[in-house]
Amino acid sequence: MSDAFVSLSDLTLSYGQTVAVPDLDLDIAEGELIALLGPSGCGKTTTMRAIAGLLTPTSGKIVIDGRDVTRTPANQRGIGLVFQSYALFPHLSAFENVAFGLRLKKLPEREIRAKTEAGLDTVGLAGFEKRKPAELSGGQQQRLALARSLVMEPKVLLLDEPLSNLDARLRLEMRTELQRVQKDTGVTMVFVTHDQSEALALADRIVLMKDGRIEQLGTPDELYARPATVFAADFMGFENIFSVNGMELVSETGRLPLGFEADCPKIAWRPAGVTVGEGPHSGKVVASSFAGDHREYVLETPLGQIKADAPIEIAEVPAGAVVSFDLPQSTSRALAA
Amino acid sequence: MARTTNWVVLGLTLTFLIGPFIIIIFAGASAGESLAFPPAGLSLKWYAKVFTVESFRQSFMLSMFLAVFGTLAALLIGVPAAYALNRYKLPGDETIRTIVAAPIIVPGIIVGLALLRYLVVPLDFTVTMALFFAHTALVLPYAVRVVSSSLHNLRADMEEAAVLLGCSRLQAFTKVVLPNIRGGVLAAFILGFVTSFNQVPVSLFLSGPGVRTLPIDMLAYMEITYDPSVAALSALLAFMSLAIVFAAERLLGFSRYV
Amino acid sequence: MFLNNREGLALALPAAIFSLLLFLVPVAILLSEAFRSDTGWTLSGYTEFFSKPLNQVVFFRTLKLGVLVAGTAAVIGYAAAFCIVNLGPTARGRIFGLVVLPLMISPVARTYAWIVILGRTGIVNDTIVGLGLSDTPIRLLFTETAVFIGLLQLFLPLMIISLVSAMENIPRDVIPAARVLGANWIQVFIRVILPLTKEGLVIGGTLVFTGALTAYITPAILGGSKVLMLETLLYQRVNVSNDFVSASVIAMILIVMSFSANLLLKRIATARS
Numbered sequence: 001m002s003d004a005f006v007s008l009s010d011l012t013l014s015y016g017q018t019v020a021v022p023d024l025d026l027d028i029a030e031g032e033l034i035a036l037l038g039p040s041g042c043g044k045t046t047t048m049r050a051i052a053g054l055l056t057p058t059s060g061k062i063v064i065d066g067r068d069v070t071r072t073p074a075n076q077r078g079i080g081l082v083f084q085s086y087a088l089f090p091h092l093s094a095f096e097n098v099a100f101g102l103r104l105k106k107l108p109e110r111e112i113r114a115k116t117e118a119g120l121d122t123v124g125l126a127g128f129e130k131r132k133p134a135e136l137s138g139g140q141q142q143r144l145a146l147a148r149s150l151v152m153e154p155k156v157l158l159l160d161e162p163l164s165n166l167d168a169r170l171r172l173e174m175r176t177e178l179q180r181v182q183k184d185t186g187v188t189m190v191f192v193t194h195d196q197s198e199a200l201a202l203a204d205r206i207v208l209m210k211d212g213r214i215e216q217l218g219t220p221d222e223l224y225a226r227p228a229t230v231f232a233a234d235f236m237g238f239e240n241i242f243s244v245n246g247m248e249l250v251s252e253t254g255r256l257p258l259g260f261e262a263d264c265p266k267i268a269w270r271p272a273g274v275t276v277g278e279g280p281h282s283g284k285v286v287a288s289s290f291a292g293d294h295r296e297y298v299l300e301t302p303l304g305q306i307k308a309d310a311p312i313e314i315a316e317v318p319a320g321a322v323v324s325f326d327l328p329q330s331t332s333r334a335l336a337a
Numbered sequence: 338m339a340r341t342t343n344w345v346v347l348g349l350t351l352t353f354l355i356g357p358f359i360i361i362i363f364a365g366a367s368a369g370e371s372l373a374f375p376p377a378g379l380s381l382k383w384y385a386k387v388f389t390v391e392s393f394r395q396s397f398m399l400s401m402f403l404a405v406f407g408t409l410a411a412l413l414i415g416v417p418a419a420y421a422l423n424r425y426k427l428p429g430d431e432t433i434r435t436i437v438a439a440p441i442i443v444p445g446i447i448v449g450l451a452l453l454r455y456l457v458v459p460l461d462f463t464v465t466m467a468l469f470f471a472h473t474a475l476v477l478p479y480a481v482r483v484v485s486s487s488l489h490n491l492r493a494d495m496e497e498a499a500v501l502l503g504c505s506r507l508q509a510f511t512k513v514v515l516p517n518i519r520g521g522v523l524a525a526f527i528l529g530f531v532t533s534f535n536q537v538p539v540s541l542f543l544s545g546p547g548v549r550t551l552p553i554d555m556l557a558y559m560e561i562t563y564d565p566s567v568a569a570l571s572a573l574l575a576f577m578s579l580a581i582v583f584a585a586e587r588l589l590g591f592s593r594y595v
Numbered sequence: 596m597f598l599n600n601r602e603g604l605a606l607a608l609p610a611a612i613f614s615l616l617l618f619l620v621p622v623a624i625l626l627s628e629a630f631r632s633d634t635g636w637t638l639s640g641y642t643e644f645f646s647k648p649l650n651q652v653v654f655f656r657t658l659k660l661g662v663l664v665a666g667t668a669a670v671i672g673y674a675a676a677f678c679i680v681n682l683g684p685t686a687r688g689r690i691f692g693l694v695v696l697p698l699m700i701s702p703v704a705r706t707y708a709w710i711v712i713l714g715r716t717g718i719v720n721d722t723i724v725g726l727g728l729s730d731t732p733i734r735l736l737f738t739e740t741a742v743f744i745g746l747l748q749l750f751l752p753l754m755i756i757s758l759v760s761a762m763e764n765i766p767r768d769v770i771p772a773a774r775v776l777g778a779n780w781i782q783v784f785i786r787v788i789l790p791l792t793k794e795g796l797v798i799g800g801t802l803v804f805t806g807a808l809t810a811y812i813t814p815a816i817l818g819g820s821k822v823l824m825l826e827t828l829l830y831q832r833v834n835v836s837n838d839f840v841s842a843s844v845i846a847m848i849l850i851v852m853s854f855s856a857n858l859l860l861k862r863i864a865t866a867r868s
Contacts, residue, residue: 074500104503350694415610426603574701
C-alpha cells in the first residue's frame with residue numbers, strides 16, 4: 001500500500017538472542033484506529049515499543065509519514081505513548097506534566113500556557129492544574145497522561161492497555177473519550193490490548209497476533225463473524241471447535257454425524273450458535289446458569305462438553321436431564337487448521 | 338505481658354544505651370580539673386577549651402573535609418553505578434555489586450593498613466589522599482545501597498515517557514529521575530557523612546604529622562591527659578550528628594531510607 | 596532502550612574500578628603477605644602466629660567476647676524488640692528512634708563515657724566505696740568485663756533494629772492464636788517467635804558478632820594493652836614491631852571469622868525449618 005501512513009516492513013524484533021517478532025509487515029492508514037490484539041507474549045507490546053523507538057529493530061524498516069524512522073531516536077520521532085502505568089512525573093503538577101514536552105521544544109511561555117490549558121480542557125481536567133498526579137484518581141491520571149501526549153500533536157498516538165487499570169464504569173467512559181479524541185484530532189492511534197471486547201468496540205481494524213506473527217487482520221465485523229483460524233476463532237468466542245472428517249465431527253472423546261457437507265479441516269460454533277431443545281443430537285445438561293437475556297448450558301455429548309446459550313424464552317432444562325440439540329450449518333464457521 | 342513490665346524492660350535498655358551519653362554531657366560540664374561524675378560543680382569552661390586546642394581545630398577540619406568530599410565523591414561514582422545496576426541487565430552485574438559492597442565487609446583497620454603499605458609508601462600518595470580514597474570507598478556501599486532503593490521505587494517507564502516527549506537520555510535523568518530520588522541522595526549523603534566522620538579504624542594507620550582525623554586525635558589526646566575536654570568534645574560532636582539527623586528527619590523523613 | 600550494555604557498563608565501572616583498585620587489590624596484597632616468603636609460598640606465618648601463647652589468648656578472647664556480646668545482645672534484643680513491637684504506633688516510632696540514635700554518635704564518645712562510669716573515681720566505684728562494700732576502688736577498667744560492656748552498648752542497637760523489623764513481619768494474630776491453642780510464653784517464643792524471626796536474628800547476629808570482632812576503639816580505650824583483642828593486637832604488631840606478617844595473618848583471621856559467622860548462622864537458621 002502506497003498510501004500507508006505507518007508502514008512496518010520485514011520487521012524483526014528481538015531481546016538479546018530471543019526473537020519476539022519475526023518478519024512483520026503491517027500498513028496503517030492515516031487517522032486509523034488500530035488495535036494490536038493478542039495474549040501476553042504475542043509480540044504486540046514489542047511491536048508498539050518498536051514503533052515508539054524504545055526498541056531498535058534487528059532488521060526491517062519502519063516508515064512513518066513517508067520518512068524512514070527505523071534509526072531515528074525515540075525523542076525525535078514525534079510519537080506519543082500513553083503507558084499502561086501512565087508514567088506521570090510524580091514531582092510535577094498536572095500543568096507541568098502536560099507542559100513538559102512543550103518546554104523541551106522551547107516554545108514561548110504564552111504558547112505553552114495556552115496549549116497546556118487547552119490540552120487539560122480537552123480531557124476534562126481544567127481546574128486541576130496545580131494537583132500532583134498522586135492527588136488525582138486513576139481515571140484522571142489516565143486522562144492527564146493522554147493530554148500530555150496529545151499536546152505534542154504526535155503523528156501517531158500509541159496506547160498500552162489503555163483500559164486495563166480502570167473499573168468497569170470508567171472503562172466505558174474512557175472508551176467513548178478515546179473515540180471522541182480520535183474523531184476530533186484525527187490522530188492515527190495504535191493501541192495494545194489482550195481484551196477482544198475492547199478491540200472490537202474501539203478499533204477500525206484489529207491486528208490479531210500470535211507468537212510474534214499476524215494471525216488475522218481485519219475489521220471488527222470480519223474478525224468477529226469470520227475468524228480464519230482455530231486461534232482466532234477461540235479468541236473471538238467460538239468456544240466449540242471440532243475437527244471434520246468427511247461427514248463427521250471428531251473430537252478426542254468421540255464423534256458425531258455432521259448434518260451437512262463441510263470442506264474444511266476444522267469447524268466451530270459460538271455458544272449462541274448451538275440450538276437447544278430441538279435437533280438430531282442429544283446431550284445431558286451438566287450445568288445451567290442464568291445470564292439475563294439468555295441461559296448458559298454445558299452439555300455432555302459424545303464430542304465432550306459443548307457450551308450452548310439458549311434464549312430465555314425456552315423453558316429451563318434442569319441439570320441431569322437429557323436435551324436434544326443441533327449444530328446448524330447456518331451458525332457454523334469453517335476454519336483453517 | 339503487662340504494660341509495666343514492657344516499660345521496665347524498655348527503660349532499662351534505653352538507660353544502658355543512652356545513659357552513658359548523658360553522663361558524658363555532664364562530665365564535660367565540670368568545674369573541676371579531672372574527669373568525674375557527678376562533676377565537681379558545673380561550668381562550661383571545658384566546652385570552651387575545646388575550641389582553643391589547635392590540634393582539635395586542625396583535625397576537625399580534616400574530618401569535615403573527608404566526610405563532605407569523600408561522601409560527595411562516593412555519590413559521584415555511586416549514583417551512576419546504582420542507576421546502571423537498577424536499569425540495565427549488565428553482564429557480571431552481581432560481580433560489580435559485590436565489588437562495590439565489599440568495603441562494608443572488610444574490617445576498616447585492614448583497609449587503612451593496606452592503603453598505607455601499598456599506596457602511600459610505594460606510590461607516593463599523600464596520607465590525605467589515601468584517607469580521602471579510603472573514606473570514599475567506605476561510604477560507597479551506603480551510597481549505592483540507599484540510592485538503589487529509591488531508584489527501585491521509581492518506575493523505569495517514566496524515563497521512557499520523558500524521552501518520547503523529547504528528552505535526551507541525560508535530560509530524562511536530570512529532569513525526571515534526579516528530582517524523584519533527591520530524598521534518597523540526600524539521605525545517602527547524611528548517612529555517608531556520619532559514617533565517615535565517626536570512622537576510626539580506617540584512619541588509624543593513615544595519619545601523619547599534622548594529618549589526623551578528629552576521632553584519632555581524640556584518642557591520642559586521651560592517652561596524654563584525662564581532663565574533661567574530650568568529654569566536652571564528644572558531647573559537642575554527638576550534638577552535631579544528632580542535629581544533622583534530626584534536620585534530615587524533619588525535612589525528608591530520613592529514617593525511611595536507612 | 597535500557598539494553599545498551601556499553602552505556603550501562605560505562606556508568607557502573609567507575610565505582611567498580613575505584614573499589615577494586617583502591618580497596619580490594621591493596622587488601623588482597625596484604626592478605627597474601629603472610630603466604631609469601633623469599634623461597635616461595637609458605638604457611639609458616641600462620642604456624643608461627645598460632646604457636647605464640649599470647650596470640651592464642653588474644654584469638655580465643657576475641658572469639659569469646661564476640662560470641663558473648665552477640666548472645667547477650669540477642670537475649671536483650673528479643674526482650675526489647677518484643678516490648679517495642681507491643682507499643683502503639685506513635686510510641687513505637689519514638690522509642691525506635693531512641694534506639695537508633697546512639698548509632699549516629701561517635702563510638703569514641705560512646706566508649707569514653709564508660710571511663711567516667713567505670714574509672715577509679717567513677718560512679719560505680721564511688722558507690723561501692725560509699726556503701727562500704729570495699730575499702731579501695733576496684734579495678735573495673737582494662738578488664739574483659741569493661742570491654743564486654745562497651746561492645747554490648749555499641750552494638751546492641753543493631754540487634755534490636757534487626758529483630759524489630761523481623762517481628763513487625765509476624766502476622767498479627769499468630770501469637771494470640773498460639774496462646775489460645777494452649778502454648779505458654781516459653782513455647783510461644785520457641786515455636787512461634789523464634790522460627791518467624793530467625794532471619795532477623797541471623798542479620799543482627801552477624802552484624803553484632805562482626806562488629807565486636809572488628810571494633811578497635813572499645814578494646815583500645817576500655818581494654819588497653821592488658822586486654823588485647825585481635826584488632827588492638829594487629830595495631831600493636833604493626834606499630835610496635837613492624838610485624839606485617841602477623842598483621843596479614845590477623846587480617847585473614849578477622850575476615851574468615853566474619854564470613855564463617857554469617858555462614859554458620861545462616862546454616863543454623865535454615866536447618867531449623
